[in-house]
Amino acid sequence: MRQPRIVIVDSAGPQGLAYGRLVARLQPLEVRHTSRVAEGIDISNEDGFDLAILVLRAGDSNLTTLDQLVEADPDLPIVVIGSDDGEKTVSDYLRHGAATYLPLESVDHDLEDILVETLTQSRQRATEQTLRRAIERPYSFEDFLGESPPMKAVYSLIERVAARSVDILITGETGTGKELVARAVHRRSRRIAAPFVPIDCGAIPDTLLESELFGHERGAFTGADARRIGLIEVADGGTLFLDEIAELPFALQAKLLRVLQERRLRRVGARKETPVDVRIVAATSRDIDVMVENGTFRRDLFYRINVVRISLPPLRQRGDDIGLLAEFFASRAGREMGLSAGRFSADTYQVLRHYNWPGNVRELQNVIRRAMALTADDVIGVDDLPDNVVTAAGKYLADTSDQLKQGSPSRAGFLTLKATHVAEFEQHYLHEIMKRLHGDVSAAAKEARVPRGTLYRLLKLHNIEPSRFRHDSNNTESN
CATH class of the missing domain: 3.40.50.300 (P-loop containing nucleotide triphosphate hydrolases)
Structure with missing residues (x-):
């Protein structure tokens, strides 16, 4: 999936964005700044923007500015950040087309959660619209799904x-x-x-x-x-x-x-x-x-x-399409199996995105059908994916982690850094618990409060062999 794209309209310009560090924490994002509404409209009219942030400061023509953005693209979610002048209420902004309203003084505390929620809803709507177009249009490319x-x-x-x-x-x-x-x-x-x-x-x-x-x-x-x-x-x-x-x-x-x-x-x-x-x-x-x-x-x-x-490009070169195809196959499999449409955890998206897919779209379809058949709830987790997919994607993330250690972590995106730190924690935790319990997977699963199958999968993902710790234990006892 491509990285989300945001346009920010603020009369104070980029230097007025005290909340910029919060946006940076949500990387990878493509963020465009402008101080002029007309330029913001031109930017938002470009293909593929997921969200607009409109900062209304004292003296700005509040509702008029919002109306101009809404008229330019009625489908673009707009988060309004404003100074409370007592004249406008939250309902005024929502009635004029804003997705949500946030007081300027609450930016540091609430902006990150609002951006995550609004972006998630925006991407979900975009996926649904693409699926509807694929289903509703007469034969154009109805057997295809993908906009990369x-x-x-x-x-x-x-x-x-x-x-x-x-x-x-x-x-x-x-x-x-x-x-x-x-x-x-x-x-x-x-x-x-x-x-x-x-x-x-x-x-x-x-x-x-x-x-x-x-x-x-x-x-x-x-x-x-x-x-x-x-x-x-x-x-x-x-x-x-x-x-x-x-x-x-x-x-x-x-x-x-x-x-x-x-x-x-x-x-x-x-x-x-x-x-x-x-x-x-x-x-x-x-x-x-x-x-x-x-x-x-x-x-x-x-x-x-x-x-x-x-x-025809291989699926690994169609990064923008992998999430869309996965959602489509999950929806179709859900209908065939009498299940609700499956959603994917953030970690699952990371695995799907970074697996090499040697079998291409056909392999992805089979993996998603398998996951839909195995998942115990509405969210497809990493545990529902085949071992070979998780292991191969894990190797990619591990290689990325090594590269980040040698380079500048600030250049990496939020999700990549998160995956890297999670992988490091998992590897350290698994090594320590295996060492302490002498490779006893059942005892380790009980202590960690996870299913034994999940623990086996994590051990395999991080190339940790329980038998090695049992051998170490035997050597210690013989000495």
Whole structure:
């Protein structure tokens, strides 16, 4: 998820912000300051601001200024900080569109809590609006969810090439959604009324693949008791999606190339060729450029299918989308399981954000479904996530901790520093309790007042082996 963005409008300018240190404690934040309302409106009109803070000092045209901001963006939450002049009540500000009101003298004490609460509500509303748009809009990219720059670039490319009859190559890691792209291209093309025919080139044995693609005549080979139409003919007039095309046997690559060049095919055992009109959308998770250089994939076929290439980013490069996708999958799993929509603890968000996701969106979906099935309440905690996810994310946070020790902690964000200190505390606590109780996990869990499974998970996260403390105990006793 991207960092929250706040605009502050204060006639005294940045130097008048005595509460700036509180905002700094909530890092990572993007904060924009201005002393002029008009500039604040221009800033808030930029895409993606989560909150506005309007500081009204003596002499400011209080409600008029608030009205101008509300009119510019009715959906932007506005926290009003004002000096109590006795003329305006809290209800006046709320009635004119403020999300909340805070007296200037209460800033040091209350601002941090108000910002956290308002930002949380703002991000939740933004997520719900995105989900509603994804559900309500007619086919645009309804099978996709994500607003990160890499995905917006993919959407833009699909829109530009879908209606043009060119063959397309989709590349990306397993689980990134290559078939979703192919279906989006088909649905936005002039071939939408014709068939969309997918075939996984890596899932069909080589001995059957030729017949599956090109069809055969009766008696063409042993067992060919009747004519069979191949999938290329089935897709006539429509789109043929060749998933994992890099797995296509070399001999069939030449035959497919002829179909693309001549727009005709010959069934196995046939004497005559049959005209076909298909659009090829191919996909692969392998490095097909290297295969071409190594001679394991035909260069001429590669040039034929690589007219337009759509490269899908892995989930780890879609940071803005991970939280949104997790919320979506939790909501969908909740409906399917008859549960309330799951929420995520702050620590869970940190783990999801910093895991590498080698299985990409498909892996995230499975992890969230598992968590929804296991969680005992409405909040999905770290204990509900698989061990490998927690361990890998923990290693990232540990590496971050080491970097912070060597660098300047003030440059790190609030959540990163919090996670670092929590990890250091956990490691020290676990080491001491294991040492004192000689590696007895059951006794340690009882003393720590946590489930034994949770303690095992924490020990694994911090690479602490209970057996080592039992060995240390035995050595001490023998001495």
